[in-house]
Amino acid sequence: SQTIHQWPATLVQPVGSPLSLECTVEGTSNPNLYWYRQAAGRGLQLLFYSVGIGQISSEVPQNLSASRPQDRQFILSSKKLLLSDSGFYLCAWSVRGTGRSPLHFGNGTRLTVT
């Protein structure tokens, strides 16, 4: 069965510090991978998605970047965090090529920038 791992679960970082959130998927090959951010108790904003190794699409301009060094690994990074980067970050995967494939989410990372 497929599983998705996202870590850390919670993170408190000072303004100006770097960020690295990691997400890995097991049990599937060539997945689409996504990073979403969720405001408190609200909907999801798509930040980045990837259809393959090294292929990253950004949905919104921001202080963050994403990389996909391996087929089932997706990393969200920042060189210098801003207060506005605080939020709940969710990684997700879906089966490539099928638009109706549901998203399978990790359990998220709660990031607080102080």
Add this chain to the structure above:
Amino acid sequence: TQLLEQSPQFLSIQEGENLTVYCNSSSVFSSLQWYRQEPGEGPVLLVTVVTGGEVKKLKRLTFQFGDARKDSSLHITAAQPGDTGLYLCAGEGNAGNMLTFGGGTRLMVKP
């Protein structure tokens, strides 16, 4: 840009009551998904509706896709405390497989 509006944003009811959550757009979607999210976890898919007018039932939950595929509803019968959570609708556009999420409905069912 396709937008999905969910209503109500918040709903607090007593156990045993019925409720309906709405997901509306001016855009047509090729399919629509409903997710439920519990605190500190990622959303989990409940159902996907594809055909205009389609109705799907999942135990006490009934999902309907509008005839014009611009809106959807989720009806819960005899709500239970275990139904508490954030309900999210997400529509798939005709141009590709990116999902547009609604703002969510936070449901609290009190025992």
